[in-house]
Amino acid sequence: MRDSRETLTMKAFVAGYPIKHSRSPLIHGYWLKQFGIEGSYNTVEVHPDAFNNFLAQIKSGEEGGFVGGNVTIPHKESAFQYADKPDELAQELGAANTIWLEDGKLCATNTDGHGFIANLDERHPGWDKAGKAVVLGAGGASRAIIQALRNRGLSEIHVLNRTVERAQELSDRFGEKVHAHSMSALQETMSGAGLFVNTTSLGMDGSEIPDFDFSPLAAAAVVTDIVYVPLKTPILKIAEQQGFAIVDGLGMLLHQAAPGFEKWFGVRPKVDETLRSLIIADMEKHA
Numbered sequence: 001m002r003d004s005r006e007t008l009t010m011k012a013f014v015a016g017y018p019i020k021h022s023r024s025p026l027i028h029g030y031w032l033k034q035f036g037i038e039g040s041y042n043t044v045e046v047h048p049d050a051f052n053n054f055l056a057q058i059k060s061g062e063e064g065g066f067v068g069g070n071v072t073i074p075h076k077e078s079a080f081q082y083a084d085k086p087d088e089l090a091q092e093l094g095a096a097n098t099i100w101l102e103d104g105k106l107c108a109t110n111t112d113g114h115g116f117i118a119n120l121d122e123r124h125p126g127w128d129k130a131g132k133a134v135v136l137g138a139g140g141a142s143r144a145i146i147q148a149l150r151n152r153g154l155s156e157i158h159v160l161n162r163t164v165e166r167a168q169e170l171s172d173r174f175g176e177k178v179h180a181h182s183m184s185a186l187q188e189t190m191s192g193a194g195l196f197v198n199t200t201s202l203g204m205d206g207s208e209i210p211d212f213d214f215s216p217l218a219a220a221a222v223v224t225d226i227v228y229v230p231l232k233t234p235i236l237k238i239a240e241q242q243g244f245a246i247v248d249g250l251g252m253l254l255h256q257a258a259p260g261f262e263k264w265f266g267v268r269p270k271v272d273e274t275l276r277s278l279i280i281a282d283m284e285k286h287a
Contacts, residue, residue: 010039013069068100083108113148115256130194137200138166158189190216203234
């Protein structure tokens with residue numbers, strides 16, 4: 001936390017490769033204006049080969065006077081590895097998406113899991129009574145989600161992936177509540193589950209997907225998708241048509257941004273409907 005008088009000179013960033021389509025500057029720009037903070041938040045495109053040097057320059061103050069920032073694909077693992085003080089979340093994940101300077105040290109955390117959980121809490125309170133969850137996909141995006149679901153207290157988390165070995169790696173990483181399966185076990189694992197999560201790129205940009213039968217899920221189950229373009233993905237449309245509650249992935253993007261903003265600018269922002277509408281309007285503009 002920093003003194004509000006210091007925020008006049010505070011600059012933050014989001015670094016990735018590529019990065020030009022990031023909506024993070026819109027989110028943080030909205031909050032900066034809301035709080036009347038004279039700070040800034042901008043995109044920085046950094047090639048993977050140059051990323052460690054970029055972080056070194058931030059730490060030394062040579063790179064733009066940044067107090068911290070977000071890191072996205074493909075830099076999350078590198079950010080964790082370079083950080084002086086990664087927290088427990090980042091250490092278990094082996095990846096960080098938020099960094100900040102503290103007493104000359106580069107600190108790091110991962111707020112993706114927070115964003116995922118906060119989105120469900122906001123859009124469908126009580127979802128965590130699910131008990132049993134099914135997570136589709138075992139890529140990088142699923143790690144923080146599985147960690148967050150386990151930490152929230154869900155009793156069973158079933159991870160399905162085309163390559164079962166990758167799902168098994170996540171089971172080994174996150175403990176006995178996490179179970180690995182091949183895609184052939186989809187109907188069986190959905191039986192009685194209260195939460196279904198798509199962490200794959202299936203349906204991204206409205207692409208075709210196979211038919212899903214969500215009927216084995218518990219009657220009060222929630223289906224969510226971390227893809228948010230389109231806002232109502234093909235998976236969410238199918239689930240809704242079959243009578244299940246759905247939660248889109250946009251809120252994960254919005255909520256994961258809040259902890260970083262607080263680290264850099266000293267104020268904890270709230271995700272509100274005005275911000276959500278701002279991002280949806282931008283998505284429609286660039287559709």
